[in-house]
Amino acid sequence: MNLRGKLAVEIEDPAVAEALNNFKASVSAWSEAAYNRPRTVVNPARPGWRPAASWTLGCVLAAGSLAGGVYEWHHRQDLARIAAMKAAAQMTAQERAAARQSAPASAPIEAAAQPTPAKAKANEEDSNLLATVDSDVSREVPAAMEPLAQLVEENGTN
Amino acid sequence: MTPEAAEEMAARGFASIVEGHRPQIFRFLLASLRDVDLAETLTQECFLKAHRNWKHFRGDSSAMTWLMRIAINLQKDYWRNRRVQFWRHTLAHAVELDEAGEWLPNGERNAEQQMLAREQVAQVWKAVKHLSERQRTVFLLRYVEERELSEIAQATGLSEGTVKAHLSRALGRVRAELRGTL
Numbered sequence: 001m002n003l004r005g006k007l008a009v010e011i012e013d014p015a016v017a018e019a020l021n022n023f024k025a026s027v028s029a030w031s032e033a034a035y036n037r038p039r040t041v042v043n044p045a046r047p048g049w050r051p052a053a054s055w056t057l058g059c060v061l062a063a064g065s066l067a068g069g070v071y072e073w074h075h076r077q078d079l080a081r082i083a084a085m086k087a088a089a090q091m092t093a094q095e096r097a098a099a100r101q102s103a104p105a106s107a108p109i110e111a112a113a114q115p116t117p118a119k120a121k122a123n124e125e126d127s128n129l130l131a132t133v134d135s136d137v138s139r140e141v142p143a144a145m146e147p148l149a150q151l152v153e154e155n156g157t158n
Numbered sequence: 159m160t161p162e163a164a165e166e167m168a169a170r171g172f173a174s175i176v177e178g179h180r181p182q183i184f185r186f187l188l189a190s191l192r193d194v195d196l197a198e199t200l201t202q203e204c205f206l207k208a209h210r211n212w213k214h215f216r217g218d219s220s221a222m223t224w225l226m227r228i229a230i231n232l233q234k235d236y237w238r239n240r241r242v243q244f245w246r247h248t249l250a251h252a253v254e255l256d257e258a259g260e261w262l263p264n265g266e267r268n269a270e271q272q273m274l275a276r277e278q279v280a281q282v283w284k285a286v287k288h289l290s291e292r293q294r295t296v297f298l299l300r301y302v303e304e305r306e307l308s309e310i311a312q313a314t315g316l317s318e319g320t321v322k323a324h325l326s327r328a329l330g331r332v333r334a335e336l337r338g339t340l
Contacts, residue, residue: 015336016336019282022275023278023301027188028302029261030261031189034184034194034197035184
């Protein structure tokens with residue numbers, strides 16, 4: 001006996017058997033229709049703003065690092081220039097001090113205390129040079145702090 | 159036989175298995191879930207899992223029984239893991255019983271017979287809806303997939319006696335629904 005016959009015997013009731021046959025046919029028809037239905041594959045479109053945003057962010061980062069590098073280079077250049085000027089001033093001062101020490105000890109103390117015109121000129125040059133150095137250093141103060149720096153300078157001179 | 163040739167032969171064997179059994183697995187899952195999209199997803203998962211484990215298939219049972227077992231387990235896992243989401247999804251997407259009962263092949267029937275058949279199908283669907291998960295699985299395997307009791311026992315992991323008991327209860331429910339005593 002085939003399975004269908006076995007099922008009919010198992011069910012006994014012809015009305016139930018008929019209903020189950022219809023049920024099977026219905027499920028098969030539905031399944032076949034669903035299985036063979038045309039399927040549309042939708043290609044998920046990438047939003048256009050994403051690559052644009054990545055490019056923008058990349059450009060901003062590149063420009064930022066370039067600008068940072070240039071600023072740092074300029075800053076180092078300025079610092080080196082200031083350091084060279086300070087070293088030159090220090091060297092001049094040391095030379096002068098050495099020249100003073102090598103001068104004759106018999107010279108009157110008053111004469112040493114009273115600066116000669118040459119010495120006065122040299123002192124003036126020194127103070128001018130130091131003033132230049134100070135002003136260069138003070139330029140390193142951020143622009144926003146410039147008025148405060150000037151105020152401090154004025155108070156110092158008063 | 160070289161390993162490459164064996165692999166190719168195994169791949170060809172699996173391809174023929176997919177071609178031959180995919181519609182049945184889909185039909186079983188569709189009848190169990192009444193949700194076309196979910197049935198498609200689980201059918202795909204079933205064959206993916208089968209492909210991964212194809213080399214471990216020893217042939218103790220038929221390929222169909224083995225695949226059916228995977229499908230039943232997937233359905234169970236899905237239900238266990240996503241209990242809330244599963245029912246929410248199923249309730250939202252499941253086809254209404256009346257709509258599921260609308261499907262009938264165009265046989266040589268007159269309008270009255272068609273209507274009677276539709277009514278019967280709707281009543282069976284109603285009874286199936288109220289069966290427990292195991293009863294429904296066993297019922298569908300027996301009366302839709304027309305599987306032998308031994309195959310159902312293998313696929314569900316139940317004894318033949320338990321399968322018979324579940325079938326008897328399920329059939330009783332269908333009978334009562336058809337007689338209008340529920």
